[in-house]
Amino acid sequence: xxxxxxxxxxxxxxxxxxxxxxxxxxxxxxxxxxxxxxxxxxxxxxxxxxxxxxxxxxxxxxxxxxxxxxxxxxxxxxxxxxxxxxxxxxxxxxxxxxxxxxxxxxxxxxxxxxxxxxxxxxxxxxxxxxxxxxxxxxxxxxxxxxxxxxxxxxxxxxxxxxxxxxxxxxxxxxxxxxxxxxxxxxxxxxxxxxxxxxxxxxxxxxxxxxxxxxxxxxxxxxxxxxxxxxxxxxxxxxxxxxxxxxxxxxxxxxxxxxxxxxxxxxxxxxxxxxxxxxxxxxxxxxxxxxxxxxxxxxxxxxxxxxxxxxxxxxxxxxxxxxxxxxxxxxxxxxxxxxxxxxxxxxxxxxxxxxxxxxxxxxxxxxxxxxxxxxxxxxxxxxxxxxxxxxxxxxxxxxxxxxxxxxxxxxxxxxxxxxxxxxxxxxxxxxxxxxxxxxxxxxxxxxxxxxxxxxxxxxxxxxxxxxxxxxxxxxxxxxxxxxxxxxxxxxxxxxxxxxxxxxxxx
Ligand code: AMP
Numbered sequence: 244x245x246x247x248x249x250x251x252x253x254x255x256x257x258x259x260x261x262x263x264x265x266x267x268x269x270x271x272x273x274x275x276x277x278x279x280x281x282x283x284x285x286x287x288x289x290x291x292x293x294x295x296x297x298x299x300x301x302x303x304x305x306x307x308x309x310x311x312x313x314x315x316x317x318x319x320x321x322x323x324x325x326x327x328x329x330x331x332x333x334x335x336x337x338x339x340x341x342x343x344x345x346x347x348x349x350x351x352x353x354x355x356x357x358x359x360x361x362x363x364x365x366x367x368x369x370x371x372x373x374x375x376x377x378x379x380x381x382x383x384x385x386x387x388x389x390x391x392x393x394x395x396x397x398x399x400x401x402x403x404x405x406x407x408x409x410x411x412x413x414x415x416x417x418x419x420x421x422x423x424x425x426x427x428x429x430x431x432x433x434x435x436x437x438x439x440x441x442x443x444x445x446x447x448x449x450x451x452x453x454x455x456x457x458x459x460x461x462x463x464x465x466x467x468x469x470x471x472x473x474x475x476x477x478x479x480x481x482x483x484x485x486x487x488x489x490x491x492x493x494x495x496x497x498x499x500x501x502x503x504x505x506x507x508x509x510x511x512x513x514x515x516x517x518x519x520x521x522x523x524x525x526x527x528x529x530x531x532x533x534x535x536x537x538x539x540x541x542x543x544x545x546x547x548x549x550x551x552x553x554x555x556x557x558x559x560x561x562x563x564x565x566x567x568x569x570x571x572x573x574x575x576x577x578x579x580x581x582x583x584x585x586x587x588x589x590x591x592x593x594x595x596x597x598x599x600x601x602x603x604x605x606x607x608x609x610x611x612x613x614x615x616x617x618x619x620x621x622x623x624x625x626x627x628x629x630x631x632x633x634x635x636x637x638x639x640x641x642x643x644x645x646x647x648x649x650x651x652x653x654x655x656x657x658x659x660x661x662x663x664x665x666x667x668x669x670x671x672x673x674x675x676x677x678x679x680x681x682x683x684x685x686x687x688x689x690x691x692x693x694x695x696x697x698x699x700x701x702x703x704x705x706x707x708x709x710x711x712x713x714x715x716x717x718x719x720x721x722x723x724x725x726x727x728x729x730x731x732x733x734x735x736x737x738x739x740x741x742x743x744x745x746x747x748x
Pocket of ligand 1: 409454521522523524525526544545546547548549551568625627641642731
């Protein structure tokens with residue numbers, strides 16, 4: 244029997260005894276080989292099947308980052324199910340929405356959440372099990388007594404392997420349906436491009452409910468037979484301590500800004516490192532430059548999203564250009580379009596549309612949404628605005644929904660943010676539009692000063708006004724201690740807009 248994704252990740256491992264995970268978990272050894280991990284996944288697959296999971300069934304999980312959570316991913320794929328991990332920060336109300344929408348056969352959470360979630364699962368006819376930090380959850384205990392081999396269920400390239408819900412910053416969160424080949428084709432391309440091999444050890448400090456930490460990081464390493472240093476989350480001391488024993492890191496921009504605050508980040512500390520990768524949110528050019536000055540490493544920035552996996556990457560060999568997300572991955576097509584779907588002139592800003600084996604199958608239960616965003620010719624409308632320079636590199640100009648239209652003019656927040664971020668004393672900024680009776684929208688600039696810096700807002704204002712056309716001038720400047728961000732480090736402009744509207748009211 245062949246299982247497109249499982250076979251590639253595990254069955255064809257060249258050396259099953261190679262180290263796969265470095266962990267620090269109660270009651271577990273510090274290192275697990277590929278074969279030990281595969282046996283654990285097989286034990287869990289038995290539990291899934293015992294609880295009614297058949298091919299195509301959703302296995303919904305909101306659980307801490309543990310080996311068993313990762314083994315549950317592999318187990319679900321092995322028994323033909325659809326893995327559906329949820330952000331651990333979601334509240335009971337949010338989890339209720341996901342259970343009702345996805346109608347899973349099995350719901351898995353931490354014991355302390357089970358009292359709240361159980362009635363919801365029951366109403367939807369789903370069984371409940373638990374995964375706990377101390378590895379004593381019901382799923383974990385049941386798995387302990389199961390055989391370490393499982394007859395893999397056949398699944399083809401087009402069968403579903405996972406649903407990831409989008410972060411839903413506007414409207415309802417949507418379940419992106421990802422197939423075995425969406426995941427495998429993308430991981431194969433990245434392994435090749437980023438030269439990942441069995442000699443690599445990855446610093447893994449990302450969550451595993453998101454495409455970055457789960458598919459980009461884990462699938463690539465498994466395909467290559469690499470080792471993963473599997474950390475609970477990003478802890479500066481733990482990461483700095485691991486650097487000298489690692490070769491690879493995948494992170495969000497905040498990992499890099501946090502590393503830069505520590506004097507221990509030095510050329511010596513990174514002497515065994517081969518590659519630092521950043522994505523999920525824009526990496527400021529100044530972070531890129533500061534990191535390269537401090538360590539000699541040019542961070543490789545890439546771009547992708549839940550629905551499409553990875554789309555572009557800066558090159559492994561060749562110039563990694565700050566402020567760009569590089570070039571289209573092999574096998575993937577992109578085009579920049581006007582709202583009517585026709586291509587923009589070379590060098591102009593347009594909506595990024597993407598097509599390829601990486602692009603998802605649509606949104607679960609939302610045929611209209613799918614039809615709005617996935618064209619019949621296979622191009623997916625990302626919602627991101629981009630521009631391709633004469634150098635052929637893609638620059639992300641912002642999200643379409645963050646575009647400000649004021650007095651009939653289009654204003655791209657990033658253009659103003661880039662100028663603000665260069666002002667001495669400004670650590671970071673966010674520019675956004677709020678409703679305005681005359682102009683349609685007015686421009687607000689939120690500024691975060693560097694620690695200890697006293698910002699003179701009038702000076703900032705006059706500097707910006709000297710560099711930009713009048714219609715791009717922010718009308719209001721606000722000083723903030725920090726910008727609101729989600730777990731993946733993305734600035735939540737919807738929160739900024741809502742706070743503004745609320746305080747104005
Ligand atoms: P998600 O589906 O949570 O992975 O979010 C995808 C969105 O993150 C994209 O549509 C972009 O808006 C943003 N994004 C991802 N990588 C980058 C990057 N390197 N630079 C700028 N934005 C990015």
